[in-house]
Amino acid sequence: MRAHTLRLLAQPTAAAERGRFLLVTGSIAVAGGLLLVGQRVARLYMDTDGASSTYSYGGLAPSYGGLAPYVTQAGLRPGVVIGAVLVTVPVLALALQALRVGSLARERRMASLRLAGATARDVRTVAAAEAGVAAAAGGLLAGPAYLLCWLMLGVLMPAGLRLVPTPGPLDLLAWAATLLVAAAAGAIAGAVVQKRVVAEPLSVRRRIGPQPPGRANVVGLVAGLLLVVFGFGQLTEAPGGGEYLLLVVVLVGLLLVAFTIGPRLVRRLGGRLQLRESAVDVLVGARLHVDPQTAGRVAAVLVVCGLALGVEALMVSDLLGRDIGNGDDLSFYLTGFGMAAVGVLLVVVVAVLTLLIGAADQLLDARRPLASLVALGVDEQILEKVLRRQQSAAAAPAVVLGVLVGAAGAAYLSGDGALAVGLLPTLLVAAVAGGAVGLVTRLAAVLLRPRLRAATDPENLRVA
Amino acid sequence: MNGLTPEPVLELTGVMHAYRRTVALRGISMSVSPEEVVAVTGPSGCGKSTLLHAAAGIVRPQGGSVRLLGQDLGALDETARTVLRRRRVGIVLQFGQLVPDLSVLDNVALPLLLEGHDRATARTAATDWLCRSGLEAETAATPAELSGGQAQRAAVARALVTGPSVIFADEPTGSLDTTGGELLLDLLVGAARERGAALVLVTHDNMVAARADREIRLRDGVVEAVTVLR
Numbered sequence: 126m127r128a129h130t131l132r133l134l135a136q137p138t139a140a141a142e143r144g145r146f147l148l149v150t151g152s153i154a155v156a157g158g159l160l161l162v163g164q165r166v167a168r169l170y171m172d173t174d175g176a177s178s179t180y181s182y183g184g185l186a187p188s189y190g191g192l193a194p195y196v197t198q199a200g201l202r203p204g205v206v207i208g209a210v211l212v213t214v215p216v217l218a219l220a221l222q223a224l225r226v227g228s229l230a231r232e233r234r235m236a237s238l239r240l241a242g243a244t245a246r247d248v249r250t251v252a253a254a255e256a257g258v259a260a261a262a263g264g265l266l267a268g269p270a271y272l273l274c275w276l277m278l279g280v281l282m283p284a285g286l287r288l289v290p291t292p293g294p295l296d297l298l299a300w301a302a303t304l305l306v307a308a309a310a311g312a313i314a315g316a317v318v319q320k321r322v323v324a325e326p327l328s329v330r331r332r333i334g335p336q337p338p339g340r341a342n343v344v345g346l347v348a349g350l351l352l353v354v355f356g357f358g359q360l361t362e363a364p365g366g367g368e369y370l371l372l373v374v375v376l377v378g379l380l381l382v383a384f385t386i387g388p389r390l391v392r393r394l395g396g397r398l399q400l401r402e403s404a405v406d407v408l409v410g411a412r413l414h415v416d417p418q419t420a421g422r423v424a425a426v427l428v429v430c431g432l433a434l435g436v437e438a439l440m441v442s443d444l445l446g447r448d449i450g451n452g453d454d455l456s457f458y459l460t461g462f463g464m465a466a467v468g469v470l471l472v473v474v475v476a477v478l479t480l481l482i483g484a485a486d487q488l489l490d491a492r493r494p495l496a497s498l499v500a501l502g503v504d505e506q507i508l509e510k511v512l513r514r515q516q517s518a519a520a521a522p523a524v525v526l527g528v529l530v531g532a533a534g535a536a537y538l539s540g541d542g543a544l545a546v547g548l549l550p551t552l553l554v555a556a557v558a559g560g561a562v563g564l565v566t567r568l569a570a571v572l573l574r575p576r577l578r579a580a581t582d583p584e585n586l587r588v589a
Numbered sequence: 590m591n592g593l594t595p596e597p598v599l600e601l602t603g604v605m606h607a608y609r610r611t612v613a614l615r616g617i618s619m620s621v622s623p624e625e626v627v628a629v630t631g632p633s634g635c636g637k638s639t640l641l642h643a644a645a646g647i648v649r650p651q652g653g654s655v656r657l658l659g660q661d662l663g664a665l666d667e668t669a670r671t672v673l674r675r676r677r678v679g680i681v682l683q684f685g686q687l688v689p690d691l692s693v694l695d696n697v698a699l700p701l702l703l704e705g706h707d708r709a710t711a712r713t714a715a716t717d718w719l720c721r722s723g724l725e726a727e728t729a730a731t732p733a734e735l736s737g738g739q740a741q742r743a744a745v746a747r748a749l750v751t752g753p754s755v756i757f758a759d760e761p762t763g764s765l766d767t768t769g770g771e772l773l774l775d776l777l778v779g780a781a782r783e784r785g786a787a788l789v790l791v792t793h794d795n796m797v798a799a800r801a802d803r804e805i806r807l808r809d810g811v812v813e814a815v816t817v818l819r
Contacts, residue, residue, distance in 0.1 A: 130702040138690040237688040241699040241747060242675030244668045 126247055134238065135254035142231065145223055146259045148482070152220035153263025153311065156213040157303045158270025162278075162289055163209035164299050165271075166196050169290055191284025195461055203369040205288065207376065212468055214380065215426045215475045220263075222419065222479045224256055224318045225486060235319070252319030253312040260311020264304035271296070286460065346385040352378025360538065383428045388421030391519045398518065405507060409514045412487075419483035420515070424523035426476040430469045431527015431558060437462050437469075438528065438554040439535040439547035446546045473524075473562065480516050481569045485576050488512075492580040499581040508581065512573055516566035521559045528555040598623050598658055598755050598787045599644055605652030606639055613639040615810035616653065623754070626778060626788045628801035636810040637791045638759050644789065645680055645757045646670035658754055675700055679748030679756040679786075681777070683763040685740035687732040687747070694719065694728040697746045704751070718746035722776055738769035745777050749784070756781055759791045774800055 137146040169192075195201045235248050243251075272292065279289035356375035360368060391413050398410025413420055441462055444455070488495070499505060532551040597620035606614040613636040621627050629637050642648040643655055646662045655662040658677055662670055674680065687696045694715050695702075701711035719728055722742040732740055741761060748756055758777060762770030778800050781788040790801060798804050799818065806814040 126703065127705055127707075129708050133691070133695060133702065133708075134688075142690065234688055234690065237686050238699075239671070240680060240682070240686050241688065241696070242671065242703045242751075243699075244671040246668065247703060 126250055131250065131254050134251045135258065137255065137259075139234075142255075145231075146255070146262075148223035149220050149256065149259035149311070150263040150266065152216050152223060153260050153307050154266035154270045156216040156220065157264055157267025157307060158274055159209050159213045159216070160303060161267060161271035161296060161299055162274050163206045165290055165292065165296060166202060166209065166288070167206045168293075168295065169196060169202060170199065192279075192287045192290060193282075193285060193460075194457065195464070196288055196290070201461075203372075207369075207373060208465065208468055211376065211429075212472055214429075215472045215479070218422055218426060219475050219479045219482070220260070221314060221318075222422075222482050224314055225483075249316045249319045253316040256315020256318070257308050257312030260314075261304060261308035263311075264307030267303050267307070268300045271300070288464075342385045342389070345381050346389075349378045349381025349383075349385060353382060354378075357534075357537075379429065379432065380425075383425035384422060387423075387425035387428065387519075387523070388417040391421040391424055392417035394519060394522075404503075405510050405514055408511045409518055412511075412515055413518065416487075419480070419487075420519045423476050423480045423483075424519040426472060426479075427520055427523040427562065428527040428530075430472050430476070431524040431529075431555075432531035432534070433465060433469045433527075434524075434554055434558055435528035435531025435533075435551060436535040437465060437531075438551045439532040439539070442547040442550040443539055473565070477516075477520070477562070477565045477569055480520065480566070481572065484512060484516060484569070484573055488573065488576045488580040492582075495577075495580045496583055500583060505577065505581055509570060509574065509577055512577060513567055513570035516569055517563050520566055521563045524562045525555045525559040528558055595623050596659065597621055597656075599789065600656040601640075601644060601653065602655075603653035604640070604643055604650045604655060606636075606643055606648065606650040608639075613810055614643065614650065617807075617810070617812055618653075619805055619812060619815075621755070621787050621789055623787055624782070624785045625803065626781060626790065626801045628790045628792055628798035628804045629807060630792055630795075630798050630804055631807035631813070633793065635807040637793075637807055640807065641757050641759050641789060641791045645678060646674060647680075675703060676751060677754045679751065679753035681741070681744050681748050681756070681758040681761045683760040685732065685737075685744040687740060687743055689732055691731070692728065693724060693730050693732065693735065693743050696732065696743060697750055700747065700751050714750055715746070718750050719743070721780070722746045723772075736769075737764050738766075738773065741765060741769075741773050742776060745773065745780070749780050752784065753786055755787045755789070757789050757791075760793070761790070762792070762794060762797055770794075770797070 137143045195205050235252075238248055238251065239245070275289045275292055279287045279291065282288070352374050356371045356378060360371045360375065395410045395413030395415070395417060398406045399414060401407065401410070441459070444458055495508065498508065528551060532547060532554075536547065599619075599621040601620070602618050603616045604614050604618070605612070605616050615636075617636070617640060629640060631637050639648065643650045644657065646655070646657060646665070649663070657673065660673060662673075665673065687693070688699065691699065694712060697715035697719055698708070698711035701714055702708065706714075716725075716728065719725055722745060724739060724742055724746065727735060727739060727743075732743070735743065741764070745761070748758075756777070761777060762773055765773060774797060777790075778788065780786075788801075790797060792798055802817070802819050804814075804816045804818055805812055806816070
């Protein structure tokens with residue numbers, strides 16, 4: 126395919142396509158910006174001109190321009206870097222979800238292209254170009270996003286609480302690398318997502334149906350479990366510095382376990398719901414059982430968020446129950462926990478946004494059966510309830526489970542007595558987190574109401 | 590071939606196809622000569638569209654063989670079948686199936702662009718066919734801005750722009766009123782006869798079938814009758 130043809134076919138012109146483009150671009154820009162922040166913080170040791178970068182609590186060097194101890198202390202810095210990188214995971218998941226959006230209109234377009242003579246490979250090339258361009262635009266905007274982070278978290282924050290150091294010349298190189306990696310990864314992701322769709326020249330598109338978790342899922346799960354067990358086992362005995370590496374190992378393992386086990390649990394939950402008597406449960410269960418991937422991925426992110434909240438709940442209650450010296454130290458710890466909690470909140474919002482987008486896409490996809498249900502006499506309010514339950518069925522239990530597991534893990538590492546002190550706060554945090562996620566998914570269902578109304582329009586009965 | 594009869598452009602031998610448990614074609618054999626206009630008729634669900642899809646290489650039949658323009662479609666992979674369709678076959682479906690976010694002009698130019706022609710050449714050829722289709726004022730419009738009849742005429746222009754040897758049309762007038770249908774048939778059959786292309790029309794409309802040289806009537810996935818009309 127010649128370049129001008131590819132350019133013609135890959136440019137987003139329809140509203141749904143433009144929305145998809147913007148979502149991918151925005152997500153990549155945010156993720157890229159956070160990664161640039163992470164690398165800048167990680168490179169902070171280079172700013173010390175070879176001097177030790179280990180400082181006592183609160184002991185900031187003037188050259189650090191009021192940076193918080195969380196980034197100036199060599200012992201705490203990796204935590205900030207890991208946190209920044211971890212926040213990018215759900216944002217990238219959002220970008221991936223965005224690539225799947227607009228499916229009906231999009232797949233019709235792809236089928237039309239096939240009818241006009243495009244081969245399956247041509248169609249994949251178009252999809253790769255679309256995604257690659259959107260991701261490259263995101264990579265380009267990662268620079269301004271990084272500067273915005275610096276402005277918000279480095280310039281506007283009070284001295285002593287600044288998290289992002291002043292950008293340096295090496296950031297330009299990192300930005301260029303981000304741009305290249307984003308474009309390449311976007312193109313690959315676009316082609317892979319398109320490969321899951323069978324675009325044929327007929328008016329009826331055929332998608333490879335949602336698949337149950339397969340062999341790769343088992344391998345990921347086993348590998349994740351091994352990493353968690355190994356990392357956890359060594360964590361209490363690791364020499365200074367090595368504990369962060371082990372923490373990364375544990376975190377990677379947890380992410381693997383969460384992302385592989387999430388769709389399995391959601392599928393099983395769907396199967397159980399299908400056995401219930403309520404029509405709402407049956408409809409929700411059927412949907413979750415057939416397509417557990419989106420809800421499973423979001424559940425995985427929420428489990429990880431819950432883990433972080435659980436660890437925090439236990440550590441804060443443990444901290445408040447001990448005599449840890451002066452008030453500055455307590456404020457040091459609490460500020461750190463507060464920042465981490467804000468990060469978790471951001472992740473939860475992104476995760477729910479991912480659910481929202483997935484549901485909107487699904488409404489578009491299922492508009493004919495939905496219109497049929499309404500024609501058969503199913504109340505629109507029932508369908509809204511189905512939608513709401515579909516969002517919350519896996520999300521709320523996931524975050525509660527995460528809180529409980531996180532607190533249990535932290536109690537194991539903290540030693541005797543921590544669980545007893547932290548039990549009540551942990552349960553409280555679990556209840557609040559579960560309730561908050563339930564509330565947010567309820568809000569998401571309200572936001573989806575116009576989409577639902579459009580999907581149940583009787584005109585959709587005529588859609589092929 | 591005996592040298593007197595031209596080699597058929599399309600030849601189906603014992604073609605069978607089923608969708609899960611529903612058998613659509615039960616061993617159909619037929620052929621279409623160059624420049625011939627053939628109507629495939631029959632009641633709903635008799636296998637007309639499946640026959641057309643198998644003949645055009647869109648669907649790979651589960652039994653029998655299809656030779657299109659001298660090529661055994663069973664021996665070609667999907668890409669080769671697509672390229673064959675793009676270069677030498679035109680297809681018109683019931684609802685036009687134009688690419689929604691391209692202009693009408695780019696839609697018609699698309700097969701040539703995919704073939705590697707430069708944009709100016711492709712657009713010139715597309716403009717020519719749009720003028721012949723009475724759509725010269727609609728070149729910049731998007732498919733959503735066209736009426737059903739206009740969209741179908743644009744689809745016919747897209748099918749003809751590469752100068753195909755065979756044109757397949759599946760219920761091309763199915764979504765049009767009588768006048769719109771007549772106009773479309775004038776364009777489609779006229780262009781096929783003028784260019785010497787074979788035309789296979791799938792229809793359940795007797796008025797459409799009456800435009801053909803030969804009618805092949807299907808019932809329950811088999812050929813029920815063949816009628817020579819002219």
